[in-house]
Amino acid sequence: MKERKKYSIKDKQENVLDAKFVSNEEPKEKIKNISFRQMFRYASGYDKFLITIGLISSTGAGILQPLNTLIFGSLTGDIIEYAISIQTNLSADQKKIAEDKFFDAIRYFAIMNSVIGVGMFIFNYLATATFNYSAMRQIFKIRSAYLKSILNQDVSWYDVNQTGDFASRMSDDLHKFEDGIGEKVPIFWSFQVVFLTSLIIALVKGWELALICLTSLPATLIIVRTVGILTTKLAKNQMEAYGAAGSIAEEALSLIRTVTAFGGQKKEVERYNKNLVLAKNNNIRRSMLSALGFGLLWLMIYSSYALAFWYGVKLVLRDRTVTNPIYTPSNMVTVFFSVMSGASNFGGASPYIEAFGISKAAASKIFSVIDHKPTINLSKENGKTLDVLKGNIQFKDVNFSYPSRKNVPILKGLSLNIKSGDTVALVGSSGCGKSTVMQLIQRLYDAESGEVILDGNNIKDYDLTWLRSQIGVVGQEPILFGTTILENIRYGKDGVTEEDIIQAAKKANAHNFIKSLPNGYNTLVGEKGAQLSGGQKQRIAIARALVRNPTLLLLDEATSALDNTSEAKVQAALDTASTECTTIIVAHRLSTIRSANKIIVLSQGVVVEEGTHEELMETKREYYRLVTAQVKSSEQFQAEKKKLVRSISATESTGSDHIIETTIEDNDDDFKENKDVSVFEILKMNAPEWPYILFAGLGSIVVGFGMPVFAVLFGSILGTLAYGDSDFVRSEANRYCLYFVLGGVVTMVSVFTQMYLLGIAGEKMTERVRSSLFKAMIYQEIGFFDKKTNGVGALCAKLSSDASNIQGATGIRVGTILQSIATFCLAIGLSMYYEWKLGLVTAAFTPVMLIAMFFEKRNTRGGNDSRDTALQKSTRTAVEAIGNIRTVASLGLEEKFQHIYESELMPHYKSSLKAVHWRAIVFGLSKSLLFFAYATAMYYGGFLIRDGLPYDRVFKVSQAQIMGTVSIANSLAFSPNFAKGITAAKKVKSFLSRIPIIRDLPSSRKMDKADGNFNFSKIEFSYSTRPNVLILKGLNLDILNGKTVAIVGESGCGKSTIIQLIERFYDPKSGEVKMDDVNLKHISLDSLRSHMGIVSQEPNLFNKTIAENIAYGDNSRKVTMEEIIQASKDANIHTFITGLPQGYDTKLGEKAVQLSGGQKQRIAIARALVRNPKVLLLDEATSALDTESEKVVQEALDQAKKGRTCITIAHRLTTIQDADLICVVENGVIAEAGSHQELLQKEGLYYKLYTQKT
Structure with a gap:
């Protein structure tokens, strides 16, 4: 390799890092897009039944809602007719008849709206409950299937795929996936049904006006489609970036001792942050596109209002002289509200299209893993099993290179024979292929060419689970799992008795040190066995292999971590075990393999010589050279030993093993318990972005003011229709229509400002929270990571889910809340201004909504902590299994860890199902109270009109107040996000407030030079x-x-x-x-x-x-x-x-x-x-x-x-x-x-x- 001068590794990093995402990931197969229908592939028959009920219910809700426009249009005509009649000179009887007709219409409207309200509650409750319930069931199955697929992948898949982002995928991506199959589906479907039903009503009642109102529809469809495609693509990029960041976090936290020792915290934070910046930039671009699309959409809606009223008034005035008029005020209002309702529901579906796009992107990633068929299939049927495996092994001209280094051959036509019951040692310099032979025997990989034969059959023909159950493996770097010593040894063979475990521990010279622990075999070893010394871990790993009573025993430097006393005893136990099975040993200490039946010397991927120790020493070739080199290095040792050794009685010693006690006590005082935080606390986290929030907040308020202002304009236009002067009516209508156009322009600018700036503010805060949280983690003292609750999987899950949940309570959702508050406040103000009594009556429904919100919030937040704890615990288990996949595969523990994961996930699943009903009740109320409020407002308003109140004020007050109630209902759609966000913010604040026990103090001094005393x-x-x-x-x-x-x-x-x-x-x-x-x-x-x-x-x-x-x-x-x-x-x-x-x-x-x-x-x-x-x-x-x-x-x-x-x-x-x-x-x-x-x-x-x- 050519050496270059003045070459900076920092510069080199910039060149070799992936241009798109800053991770060291090998290229992977392209992820296929899936259809929306395919997202429900894990729906069972019962789930499909629930989904059918949900769709029928949402269809019912979608049909009921537009029926209100028919009733409201009819009432409007009756009110205007009554207003005109009382302006004329009528007799007392005629006035009584007109008044009775008027109150009959009022009562009919109130009764029918109440019926619609009850129907809306039932239908929306069923739609929300069934879909959310089904979604929870499906997500549970998908989580399980995702882990199962990963655990069942062959090891070569791990070599070229990044699995460190598993925690991110299981929290972040599945939350997005759940969004796409939960309550948003019936809501979206209901919107479409409302649109279709409203369109039919509008065309039946007045096709000419309806078509004029729909002129903006094609442009609207183009905007929605274009924005949806572009934002979905950017959402995929964002998830890739977050996945890469999650992988970096998992690696850094799992190697925290190395990171800390070499002062790599800053570098890891920078590496992590680079991917956060990529995700942020993608999301900001997505916010800009969405803001532009929605801004144009609102301009279209307001322009449609203007056009509809202008043309509608023109048609009404035209038909005034017709005997059987088509366009009466009643029909105009019906057509207009039908089109408006349809258009608003069509436009309201746009965010859901974006959410479905994001959900599909997440689902595509998850399903691409689930659907990937491993080359070495663990679940392959019809594999051979033998009643008795003898253990004859033959390699025939085997060639092999690792998938990630295809151009570097490891084995180059390797051929060797190992007889049943023999102990065979593989020796050679590092990297010659010794461990590769071990991995091929376990079928962690398959040979590229040639054959590995076991008892006369190609090793590929055997049932893989059965094959690995016949093999005991002890690796050079012992891997233990974060459970008890007893369970770690039991992982060697399912169903063994405690007596079997104890006997295996005695053979491995581990029993005495285990019994000296206060909890004995029930002692927890910590993550990766961190609470034990290297030698102790090695002995437990050996016990785990011996408890299997394997036919094939593979020992890869099995005693390298042991002291001399333990090594001698364990070596003796291994020698005894070797007599009962075929044993293959890789060892650098050649003294441990002298008694082997055969010693095979490997070099450059082939066998260069083989024989017994004595035979190979006589040939004086490669093995002789290796032994001679080792002997020379220990000649002084042996000489002094012979000189000084006396006849002493060596007593069994367990050293200081008895001082190791590993009952993990999780210190609950690690984090300061913060009081419940509020939405305002989350906003405080957004404080650095206050200029964005300020201007976006102003934009949100302006957008919120739009709906009550619309109510005033609407009431004013209806008020003009009672006048007989057509020119005056036309003039007033034109003026109000111009206001609508102006309102559309203002709303477009305000919506763009609101969504774009809040998108920027939300993304900047999310980036900062993720970065701060990771930084707080990586700078904690090592003792922090020793605790079971702070395992890598749990921390990565926290890093992903907490930041994601806080993000879910910020950004555009904050704008929606401000918008709703502005709408509600202005609606109350206008109601009080035009008619305070009617305003108070209609406002009475808002507390009902708020009380329902309170109970849902309490229920949701109460369950969030337990749900999150269960999810983090299960994620920790999954990450541990994936991170140690070679050990899991060798021991055949895939199903075991699958079962543990599912059992730990079950509390999260059950708790989520319980929360479904509260959510459905609140959502049902939010959709139904509107109709009860309408019924009450118009019924009471009828009395006020009778008593002399101008009818246009009733319309202004009722419409404004109804829109205020609707705004509160709309904000309810985000209440689960805020509940999760508040819980997550509480956890993040607690974590960030934790001060590392080992840290620099103000008095800490810097030592530029050190002597080393x-x-x-x-x-x-x-x-x-x-x-x-x-x-x-x-x-x-x-x-x-x-x-x-x-x-x-x-x-x-x-x-x-x-x-x-x-x-x-x-x-x-x-x-x-x-x-x-x-x-x-x-x-x-x-x-x-x-x-x-x-x-x-x-x-x-x-x-x-x-x-x-x-x-x-x-x-x-x-x-x-x-x-x-x-x-x-x-x-x-x-x-x-x-x-x-x-x-x-x-x-x-x-x-x-x-x-x-x-x-x-x-x-x-x-x-x-x-x-x-x-x-x-x-x-x-x-x-x-x-x-x-x-x-x-x-x-x-x-x-x-x-x-x-x-x-x-x-x-x-x-x-x-x-x-x-x-x-x-x-x-x-x-x-x-x-x-x-x-x-x-x-x-x-x-x-x-x-x-x-x-």
Whole structure:
């Protein structure tokens, strides 16, 4: 690979990052669009029945509503006729007849409107309840199907697809999906029925006027269609960006120790924010298009009003002289209100079209995963099973390369034979294909060509679930799940007894340390087993494999994390287990595989030699060279051992395992309990955008004023029709129509201002909330992430759902509320102005609406907390399973995790179903109260007209007040959004108010230079999840500048805890840790950690390029390519990297699963070296390397130690013999310390550890 000078990794990042979304995602298959009907594919027969009832009900509601226009039109004619009659000289009897006819019409109107009101309540209740109930049922099934599909995908799918955004998909996307199959469907359908019914009524009553009113319809359809297409496309882009951001968050939080150690918080926040900016910009463009579309739509509506009234009055005046007139005031009002009702419902459907577009986009993404057929199908039927599997394995000319690196062949015509019952060891340098062979046997992948034969049958012919049940696997990096030790071992084989589990734990030398825990086998291990040491995790993983009683046992560096005592005992147990099955071992410590029946040496993807240990040593080829290299490195060890070993009785020791207690206690005091927040609190979160909100608010108020003003103009036009002077009527009508046009222009500008500016304000706030929440998470102390409630899945779900819910209560919805308030206030004002008594009567219905809103709000918010808790818990389980898919697949736990997920999701599901009925009641009331209010207003208004009130005032008051009530009803559509938003805002405020326990203080000092002296003084320490169990018990230790200090001891004794205290991942309970005579608490965290380079036992790499991963070692500056290459050479990884087609630009994918353990470890070492640290922290830094690589890397580390303080933890005592100081930890203190020679001469603890090495 050509090296370039003055090459900045920061610049490089800009080049390699995807231009559209800032994630390291491999290209995936194109997502197919789905039809609206396909969104209901998970509807069962019962769901379809509910949907049918809902559609029938919404059709009934849609038909009933326009019938009001017939009744209202008829009443209008009667009122005008009565008004005209009382102006003429009539006899008392004639007046009585006219009055009786008038009140008969009033009573008929009141009765019919009340009947329509009852029908509207019943129909709307049924429509809303059935669709929401069905939607909840479908979403539950879709959540389950989505997880099932992901868990059943073959591992190669994971290599090229991003799964880190699972939490985002399950919360954000499914909320959008639910919108598209819930109550919005019957509401939309009802709108269409109203439109169609109104159109029929208008055409029947006066086709000429109706057609004139409909002239704007084609333009309206074009606007709606165009806006819908464009906004749907932008919605897809937004979801992609949020998905990428969710993936980044999941990765950063799951690798929080690595992020914290290398000061990568700022970089991760920036990486996350880049995708938020993309989502924000998409949504702002969407807001602009929607604002423009709706603005034009309102201009069309108001212009239609003007045209309708102008032409309608013209027709009425024309027919005044006709004997049987078609266009009477009654018919004109009927036609006009029918068209207006149809048009407003048609226009009101537009937001739902946008919502359906967004919902379809979300559904397309989810269904694309559900529908993806895995290459290696877990559920494939007719697969073979055998009564007895012998375990004969044969590879025939197998070629293989990983899907994400097709151009890099791993196996190149590999052929080998393994006989039943044999123990076969695979050896070779890192990356030669050893682990790949293991994965092909498990069918995590299939060979590209050639065959893998098992007992005479192609491995592809077997039932996959059965096949994997016959295999026990122990990997190099042990994966445990966030449950008890008992359940973790039971995951090895479903249905095993507790006695079986205990026996397996004894074989794995884990029983004693488990029993020493206060909760024994019921001890929770934490997420990824974080509460246990590496050795303890490894032993539990071995117990899990042994409890299966497997026919095939695959051991990939199974004892690499164990101390010498445990290793010897576990190795003996594995040797015993190997006699009962076919065993394949991958090991770098060649001493552990000497007794193997066959040793196969791999190089460059083929077998270069095979035989027994003795046979291969005689040939003196590749294996001989590997053994010789390892023997030479331990010659001094063996010589001294022979010299000093005496006949001593080695007693079984469990070390300090008994001090580990992992009952997770979730600290409820983490977050300050905020009082209930209100909508105004959410608006406060929008405070930085106050200029946008101010002008948008003014626009919303103007739009809100439009409807009451319309009522006044409408009443005025009707008032003119009672006059006999046609010229006067025509003149007044023209004037009022001009006002309508002017109102349309003002409304268009106001709607655009309202929607566009509130869209900007809402998106800016959403971006800020998501960013602040992620930033607050990533800067928390490590102890925060140890708690079960703060698992990666739960945090990602919170990050996505809480921000999404707050967004649902902001933006245009705030404008709708302001608009409704403005309409209601002006309506009340006008009512009081024109006739206060009638205004008070009609206003009496508003409290009923508000009371219903209150009860729904209380019910919705009361259930939100429990629902969200259940959803986060289930999401955490799903994310854990997906994140450890190789372990899940190997153990055949897909159905197990599916069941756990569904059972944890069930409380959310049941609670959601209960909330459906309250929502339906309130929605039904919001739609029906309008008609009761109409009936009351016009009935009482009749008496006022009789008593001399001008009838046009009754129309003005009733129409204005009705529109005020309608505005409140419209705002109800968003009440669930506000309830969720308020609950989410409360949680976000609580989270943001949490101050990290470990943080910089005002007095914290920056240390630009460090010598690297450390002093531990009387250190007592316990983890926050188990505060009563001391790990360190008064530990004292001095580490001098430039010296190498090795810390040894049994697994779980607290060695890694010391390193974590130096990194200040935790603070001691008492005592002080000092660097250069300064308490670590007084040094700024970035400054402290900038002087340290850490290499952990389990290397964690990011879904970035190799160059970016190495450069991550120093996030305080731009790392040049020359430095990256030099660090790689020092870590003996440069040759491997340059051999890849893309070299340093090779993307590693999620969890870097395509690399061997040794390759990952060397990249991690390069990452530590690139920052040129003053203090080097090595926690089993070479445990994953083969002998040859270990020797080279150890030499590099020895060179790197010069001039630096080095603290190293190692089980292989050969690697620490040259340490200046070796400290043996036991029972939480330094039991003995000295040089290698001094400690051997003491014949104490170190001597025992040393002499146990074989």
